[in-house]
Amino acid sequence: MNILVFNVGSTTLKYACLDAETEEVTASGLVDRIGQPGGDAINHVMAAKIAIDEVGLNNVGVIGHRIVQGGDLFLGPTLVTTDVLSRLRTLDTLAPLHNPAARSVVEGLVEIGTPQVLVFDTSYFASLSPAAYRYAVPEDWYQNHAVRRYGFHGTSHQYVTEKAIQFIGGNDESRIISLHLGGGASATASIGGLAVDTSMGMTPLEGLVMATRSGDLDPAIVLHMTEHVGMEPSDVRDALNRQSGLLGLCGDPDMRTVLDRRKTGDPAATLAIDIYVRRIIKTIGSYIAILGGLDALIFTAGVGQHSPEIRWLVCESLQHFGISLSEDKNQACCEETADISAPDARVRTLVVDTNEELAIARLVRNTTTRQA
Missing domain, CATH: 3.30.420.40 (ATPase, nucleotide binding domain)
Incomplete structure (x- = not known):
């Protein structure tokens, strides 16, 4: 099985297709200047479809997405469902430069029928204690408005920390x-x-x-x-x-x-x-x-x-x-x-050397294995 990994930026989309068993990269690329004059694609969904055309949909068993913000709703890799997408939309305001673009790709690819797994930058920080993630603000801000530390670049930090150990x-x-x-x-x-x-x-x-x-x-x-x-x-x-x-x-x-x-x-x-x-x-x-x-x-x-x-x-x-x-x-x-x-x-x-695409692919592989 091949895993296609999407790493969406505000105006870019990096992709890599990896063999789930050997972890060999079979294809990779970058769709750049999305939505800009002279760019490679008019929006992120079109960018993702360009990548899929390059890789070949028949070669993809599952798609993994890097999502910047999972809030306290998603503490680990998550298989995409209608309910998951509904909850994901509520997090747009917490990462306005990243989450909406990545979510648009996930939603735009639902119609192709390939399973999709979300991997969140924030997941590595689920182990933080309240002393580390709480701010000294009114309790209502935390309880009702999700004001707390979430952390980002978690996939990278986890990958390089494990390699260092x-x-x-x-x-x-x-x-x-x-x-x-x-x-x-x-x-x-x-x-x-x-x-x-x-x-x-x-x-x-x-x-x-x-x-x-x-x-x-x-x-x-x-x-x-x-x-x-x-x-x-x-x-x-x-x-x-x-x-x-x-x-x-x-x-x-x-x-x-x-x-x-x-x-x-x-x-x-x-x-x-x-x-x-x-x-x-x-x-x-x-x-x-x-x-x-x-x-x-x-x-x-x-x-x-x-x-x-x-x-x-x-x-x-x-x-x-x-x-x-x-x-x-x-x-x-x-x-x-x-x-x-x-x-x-x-x-x-x-x-x-950080390798977020490989780290995401491993998490996607483990998630789909558990779901099987």
Whole structure:
């Protein structure tokens, strides 16, 4: 049986078809600039059908979907039914940039009759305690309006954490911090493969500085911009999600370009990197305090895997925690999983190649096996 995995972004659709037994990728691709002038598709449903045409529907036994937000309604992979789709619609407002697009694909493919399984970014964080996921807001907000931390990038964090534990010969007490640093960025603290804290919150806006998202900020800033500056709430939301982060600080969301500008002495790019790195360091320090120590620090995703400079800047301020890099290993890193720690480091620092499509396929396979 082949599993076709869809990973829907706001204007993209990545897909991969994997053999359920061998886990070999038989086809993969990207439908880009969806709904934009000159794009590959007018909407996400058409993008999915382009992918299916490329793969061949007869070659697909089940379709797996990455869904960003499962709320507290979906705590694990879920087979699509009419009732599931009804409940899924209620979560659109919790992830407005991602869930509606992904849901439209699921609904648009119901007619083809192929079983579909939803895999949620939030599922890995079902193990968080109330002390980790509750906000200090009125009880009514939590009980009636679902205001709580959910966490995101969970499939990636789970995958790389499990790989790291295997790589270091760890166990169910291994203390791991994983940094998923891409266009979106998040950090997660885990013990033995179970999440205990994470940086993203009710939405993917909270936490680290990202390509275009602000990350943590004083919530009164929103009130200031709406009540005193006169911005519409929708405009503030758009600014914090699409015009902030690296883009807001220096005018460019691409980490590679920002680093190049920093090397030339560009003050805006230098400040952007300083703020980006400082936020990561603060998060790591707080997680070490919660974990009571650290066995391994993981870098993954586009920036985490491919930027030796960011890894070095993050780790050089953490040597008092036992985190220290080998300069040669850090620069040469290109393996799927690599240990870039200095020989005398007390904490193992790893670069792990995340593979969300494979992780999703495994969860889909396990779910359909149980349903059979």
